Amino acid sequence: MNALSVQNLTVTYDKTPVLQKVGFEIPKGSLTGIIGPNGAGKSTLIKAILQLIPRISGDIQVYGKPYHRQRRLIGYVPQRSEVDWDFPTSALDVVLMGRYGHIGLIKRPGKKEIQIAKEALRKVGMEEYQDRQISQLSGGQQQRVFLARALAQDAQIYFMDEPFVGVDAATEKAIIQLMQEWKEEGKTVLVVHHDLQTVEDYFDHVLLLNKSPVGCGPTQKVFTMENLKQTYGGSLKFLGENSVVLQERV
Amino acid sequence: MSYDAWILLTGSLVGLTCGVTGALLVLRKMSMLADAISHTVLLGIVGAFFVTQSLNGLPMLIGAAIVGVLTAFFVQMLDSSGVQSDAAIGVVFTSLFALGVVLISFVGDSVHLDVEHALMGEIAFIPWDTLTVQGMNLGPKAVWMLGFVFLINVLFITLFYKEIKLTTFDPQFAALLGIPVMFIHYLLMGMISLSTVASFDSVGAILVVAMLIVPGATAYLLTDRFLILLILSGLIGILSAVTGFAFAVLFNVSIAGSMACATGLYFILAFIFSPKHGILMKQIRKYRLSSEQS
Ligand SMILES: Nc1ncnc2c1ncn2[C@@H]1O[C@H](COP(=O)(O)OP(=O)(O)OP(=O)(O)O)[C@@H](O)[C@H]1O
Numbered sequence: 325m326n327a328l329s330v331q332n333l334t335v336t337y338d339k340t341p342v343l344q345k346v347g348f349e350i351p352k353g354s355l356t357g358i359i360g361p362n363g364a365g366k367s368t369l370i371k372a373i374l375q376l377i378p379r380i381s382g383d384i385q386v387y388g389k390p391y392h393r394q395r396r397l398i399g400y401v402p403q404r405s406e407v408d409w410d411f412p413t414s415a416l417d418v419v420l421m422g423r424y425g426h427i428g429l430i431k432r433p434g435k436k437e438i439q440i441a442k443e444a445l446r447k448v449g450m451e452e453y454q455d456r457q458i459s460q461l462s463g464g465q466q467q468r469v470f471l472a473r474a475l476a477q478d479a480q481i482y483f484m485d486e487p488f489v490g491v492d493a494a495t496e497k498a499i500i501q502l503m504q505e506w507k508e509e510g511k512t513v514l515v516v517h518h519d520l521q522t523v524e525d526y527f528d529h530v531l532l533l534n535k536s537p538v539g540c541g542p543t544q545k546v547f548t549m550e551n552l553k554q555t556y557g558g559s560l561k562f563l564g565e566n567s568v569v570l571q572e573r574v
Numbered sequence: 575m576s577y578d579a580w581i582l583l584t585g586s587l588v589g590l591t592c593g594v595t596g597a598l599l600v601l602r603k604m605s606m607l608a609d610a611i612s613h614t615v616l617l618g619i620v621g622a623f624f625v626t627q628s629l630n631g632l633p634m635l636i637g638a639a640i641v642g643v644l645t646a647f648f649v650q651m652l653d654s655s656g657v658q659s660d661a662a663i664g665v666v667f668t669s670l671f672a673l674g675v676v677l678i679s680f681v682g683d684s685v686h687l688d689v690e691h692a693l694m695g696e697i698a699f700i701p702w703d704t705l706t707v708q709g710m711n712l713g714p715k716a717v718w719m720l721g722f723v724f725l726i727n728v729l730f731i732t733l734f735y736k737e738i739k740l741t742t743f744d745p746q747f748a749a750l751l752g753i754p755v756m757f758i759h760y761l762l763m764g765m766i767s768l769s770t771v772a773s774f775d776s777v778g779a780i781l782v783v784a785m786l787i788v789p790g791a792t793a794y795l796l797t798d799r800f801l802i803l804l805i806l807s808g809l810i811g812i813l814s815a816v817t818g819f820a821f822a823v824l825f826n827v828s829i830a831g832s833m834a835c836a837t838g839l840y841f842i843l844a845f846i847f848s849p850k851h852g853i854l855m856k857q858i859r860k861y862r863l864s865s866e867q868s
């Protein structure tokens with residue numbers, strides 16, 4: 325079964341569409357890298373799928389049903405800086421927010437929810453910091469807290485927008501490990517990713533995007549020099565080292 | 575209860591109600607919207623007067639809530655269609671307030687409703703404007719209205735506690751979870767409008783802004799916990815009212831003015847002495863660090 329099916333998705337901010345008639349499918353249990361140059365519309369794609377920005381057209385199905393009926397299945401690790409960092413809230417509090425969708429309107433998180441949140445913090449190695457106000461954490465630690473929030477969501481399909489930006493090797497490893505665990509549990513993960521060198525190691529699927537999908541499918545099949553050239557166009561030559569590495573592999 | 579006790583109670587209720595509700599605005603970085611709403615609700619009051627031909631509490635509350643939410647709605651609309659958000663507030667605020675000022679001139683002399691009263695309020699008159707039911711004197715109307723509004727606010731905050739918290743902290747994530755972000759926004763604006771109107775008679779449109787914003791801003795310097803911030807803000811509101819009243823009695827000056835001044839005083843104290851975010855502690859910490867290193 326497809327975890328995610330996007331059809332005929334068109335999004336514009338002004339007049340010219342950023343995404344035009346985008347359609348692709350992501351199988352359940354896959355780990356997909358979303359790859360494309362700056363301004364290709366990767367973040368826009370995720371936001372449009374999650375209905376955080378309006379779209380002109382497009383049908384989005386999650387596990388075979390329309391998106392709005394599947395909200396509980398969706399997990400999201402946002403780009404940093406999109407929250408109010410000075411808000412009076414602790415790391416544990418933030419992770420608890422991942423449970424709000426399960427609790428429902430009006431009700432409060434109980435002991436069970438707090439247990440789940442603490443467990444999630446422990447998993448990302450942040451249990452010591454549970455009472456810290458979130459602006460008093462380092463960038464990488466903040467990233468881990470949001471990872472823990474996604475974990476606490478216990479979603480079936482995860483969207484992560486550039487989770488590796490500005491984190492150290494240890495945090496990157498922790499994120500990869502988590503993604504692998506999700507995959508083993510049969511969950512589906514989509515990650516906006518920039519480092520072409522690690523694509524083949526991290527992802528079994530790729531979605532190459534530049535305003536519209538250049539290719540989507542298993543990494544060995546789709547992640548080819550030819551497709552990359554088409555995705556990045558003239559800018560591929562600026563990739564320097566990476567393109568050399570790619571050339572050798574292809 | 576004595577005359578002074580009523581004034582003290584009224585002031586404390588203003589401090590409490592505005593403190594708790596206003597703190598939510600401070601957290602949302604929408605303090606200027608409080609300024610706008612506190613003025614535009616005048617239109618709601620005048621409107622309610624024209625509809626009911628009286629200055630009764632309930633129609634006034636309803637009228638103010640409607641205009642307050644409308645204010646927020648117009649600001650939102652202009653904002654999202656590309657007008658700078660501070661300009662949007664400025665435009666909406668002044669136009670609706672001006673409309674209120676114009677309409678108020680059509681209100682006859684028989685009713686005590688004029689611009690000066692609306693802007694400045696007069697808490698000293700509060701104890702005489704009492705609520706009488708079947709010949710029984712139940713105390714000042716303002717106290718009942720403030721108490722009622724406070725309960726409504728507490729009810730909404732309790733019901734939608736986690737929704738208010740999440741939509742303030744991370745609206746995008748809230749939207750993702752299907753939480754009605756805009757509904758919560760307008761709910762808060764409604765609460766602000768109610769608090770403003772209930773405080774109108776006592777402190778007026780200008781000083782109510784101090785009661786709405788300053789206690790919240792002060793509490794913000796003192797704690798890193800959401801719930802504690804709300805409670806603290808309410809307490810600071812009460813404390814300001816009490817201190818202000820004492821000062822006003824002592825020096826025979828404006829009561830409402832002193833109350834507003836007191837909020838500023840507590841803010842300055844917190845700004846300097848707050849253990850967490852005060853400038854004094856920051857200096858001390860810096861000094862200790864540098865002396866440790868040398
Ligand atoms: N809020 C906005 N208003 C107008 N145009 C926008 C907005 N956000 C993005 N765009 C435009 O849409 C296009 C796609 O942007 P998007 O952020 O989706 O790219 P991206 O693939 O995520 O790029 P990056 O790799 O730099 O993160 C860009 O050309 C950008 O200029």
Ligand SMILES: [Mg+2]
Binds near residue numbers: 366367368
């Ligand atoms: Mg992006």
